[in-house]
Amino acid sequence: MSLTGLYYGKPVELVKLFNTLKSRGYKVIGPKVVEGVIRLEELGSYEELASNVSDIQEPGRYRLVDGGKYFRHGPDSPKKMLYPPRLTLFRITKDYRIEVPEVEVPKIAFFALKPCDLAAIQVMDRVQGCLGDAYYNLVRRNLVIVVENCVEPGGTCFCATMGTGPIASKGFDVAFTRIRDDLVVFEAGSSLGVELLDELELEPLDEKLYREFIDVVRRAYSKARPIELPDKLPELLELTLDSDMYKEIAEKCLGCANCNMVCPTCFCFDVIDIPYYDGSAERVRVWDGCFSYNYAAVAGGHYRPDLWARYRHWFLHKFSYWVKQFGTYGCVGCGRCITWCPVGIDVRDTLRRAIKEAEKHG
Amino acid sequence: MKKLRIAVYKFASCDGCQLQLLNLEDELLDLVEHVEFAMFYEASSDVKPGPYDVAFIEGAVSTPEEEEIVRKAREESKIVVAIGACATAGGIQALRNWANVEEYKKYVYPNPEWIKALEKAHPISDYIKVDYEIRGCPVSKEQLSFFIRQLLIGKKPTLPVDSVCMECKMKGNVCLMVTKGIPCLGPVTMAGCGAICPSYGRGCYGCYGPMIDPKPRALAQAFVKMMGLSKRDVALLFKSFTGWSKPFREVVDEYGK
Numbered sequence A: 001m002s003l004t005g006l007y008y009g010k011p012v013e014l015v016k017l018f019n020t021l022k023s024r025g026y027k028v029i030g031p032k033v034v035e036g037v038i039r040l041e042e043l044g045s046y047e048e049l050a051s052n053v054s055d056i057q058e059p060g061r062y063r064l065v066d067g068g069k070y071f072r073h074g075p076d077s078p079k080k081m082l083y084p085p086r087l088t089l090f091r092i093t094k095d096y097r098i099e100v101p102e103v104e105v106p107k108i109a110f111f112a113l114k115p116c117d118l119a120a121i122q123v124m125d126r127v128q129g130c131l132g133d134a135y136y137n138l139v140r141r142n143l144v145i146v147v148e149n150c151v152e153p154g155g156t157c158f159c160a161t162m163g164t165g166p167i168a169s170k171g172f173d174v175a176f177t178r179i180r181d182d183l184v185v186f187e188a189g190s191s192l193g194v195e196l197l198d199e200l201e202l203e204p205l206d207e208k209l210y211r212e213f214i215d216v217v218r219r220a221y222s223k224a225r226p227i228e229l230p231d232k233l234p235e236l237l238e239l240t241l242d243s244d245m246y247k248e249i250a251e252k253c254l255g256c257a258n259c260n261m262v263c264p265t266c267f268c269f270d271v272i273d274i275p276y277y278d279g280s281a282e283r284v285r286v287w288d289g290c291f292s293y294n295y296a297a298v299a300g301g302h303y304r305p306d307l308w309a310r311y312r313h314w315f316l317h318k319f320s321y322w323v324k325q326f327g328t329y330g331c332v333g334c335g336r337c338i339t340w341c342p343v344g345i346d347v348r349d350t351l352r353r354a355i356k357e358a359e360k361h362g
Numbered sequence B: 001m002k003k004l005r006i007a008v009y010k011f012a013s014c015d016g017c018q019l020q021l022l023n024l025e026d027e028l029l030d031l032v033e034h035v036e037f038a039m040f041y042e043a044s045s046d047v048k049p050g051p052y053d054v055a056f057i058e059g060a061v062s063t064p065e066e067e068e069i070v071r072k073a074r075e076e077s078k079i080v081v082a083i084g085a086c087a088t089a090g091g092i093q094a095l096r097n098w099a100n101v102e103e104y105k106k107y108v109y110p111n112p113e114w115i116k117a118l119e120k121a122h123p124i125s126d127y128i129k130v131d132y133e134i135r136g137c138p139v140s141k142e143q144l145s146f147f148i149r150q151l152l153i154g155k156k157p158t159l160p161v162d163s164v165c166m167e168c169k170m171k172g173n174v175c176l177m178v179t180k181g182i183p184c185l186g187p188v189t190m191a192g193c194g195a196i197c198p199s200y201g202r203g204c205y206g207c208y209g210p211m212i213d214p215k216p217r218a219l220a221q222a223f224v225k226m227m228g229l230s231k232r233d234v235a236l237l238f239k240s241f242t243g244w245s246k247p248f249r250e251v252v253d254e255y256g257k
């Protein structure tokens, strides 16, 4: 027994853990290098897990280079599996019967998921708990999450600001941290996690190793360079509603909605009805986002025709309204919207600026 | 059920857009059960007079004669649908709108005085009210079919109007601008093609034309500032299939000076 709940073992234990999940029938999904980018894909074997690569992420720029030990998440997030971009909701036969297609619900295990993405799943849990999305809840029920804690946060990461990383604290089945090349620290976060770790050759962390682990954690936090968030941030930010800052920032914005698409918590959707010649039809759900023009078009008008108002809405929803709506921030600090914005608009800058503006008013 | 009477008009264009109707090979039999192609020269020389329920108009208006026909098309048809880059934005032949057409005629034709060309090639909305646009060079046959099927059940047809980026992301494409520094018109171009070019590693050429509420000037600025493109190259990027559309033309005029 370990008093801290932490155990350690050799890296080969990760291979064993991986194989256990496979043998239990899970579709194991984790970071994989595909055409020079880290993607979240099914891993046929442990060897397919990305390694010996590192990424450079800056506003509007992503490069993967050979060598190095650390890489961060790419454009894909767990949303891709839990909330697919295109899903047939039902079919209507020509005599007006509604048929809900039988879906094969995959049994998914995420392997080496980043803490921010784990946090994103927890945010989605609240949202989908409210919306009651059937597909999400079915996949979620079987989901196993093995988290790899981040020893080296990347160029656009700000998980430490949002309190979601770089080390995961709850919500996982297993979390591991590579504190040395030949030493991995393990932690179970659920009864399944305990069961999975039981099958590995692990030792409880002694005091010396615990200190070493804490050092690694501290270093990771300091590298994540958190932004100081004032108390009552959601209320404070509402004071910026009339600020011109959004107009200035949105001058650069294209309204392309890449930020919505890559965000692991953006959950908005559109429904498309597809009629067929024989009189039957299909209703399909596709991803949508608040940056798209038509999103706020309603019968009789449009409530956010200006792009700056759409930018403001997106930002304030993530950092203010979401809290009222779902009891959590809508942003987990993964930085995807920064890296994958083609013009490199940086939400961290917006956040810093909005805090300053609000404090002027407050 | 009464069949939908369709007329297919053609102005200055390559015929590729109307050909997409015939390219609906697998569903043609279903299609003609529900629609009558009352006028469709590419398919049949048997032409029936109007009025028509729907006119699909391909091509840019570029001769005085076409100016008359396009007005007649409007009078004869309940719904007018402009199809393709030429009909919606002027198309490739609108590149001559930046030049002197009289000069061109002299270089191309032995008897230029026989050629009656308008000074500019026009999208058909310059002349008549257009009810719907189906974009692309050529239009996608899937969009054509989807559009017609929506009409058939009496639904107001809708097609995507947002950026190609959204299609790319939903398809699982990785951004070419962000990972490779390849200039791409996707962030300002209307979706609907299925993000074909980026799927093959090429930046979007913008053949679908400006998306709804587009910001081409912001993209042009990013091309220069973030990617180091020359102003001339930016102008050339925007000056192609749909360069004559107003939002893209503004960039061409500003950067191509």
Ligand code: SF4
Residues within 6 Å of the ligand: A252, A253, A254, A255, A256, A257, A258, A259, A260, A291, A340, A341, A342, A343, A344, A345
């Ligand atoms: S912030 Fe960036 S990614 Fe988002 S809509 Fe604007 S330009 Fe596109």
Ligand code: SF4
Residues within 6 Å of the ligand: A259, A262, A263, A264, A265, A266, A318, A330, A331, A332, A333, A334, A335, A336, A337, A338, A347
């Ligand atoms: S808003 Fe940006 S940083 Fe926050 S979770 Fe979404 S993509 Fe990540």
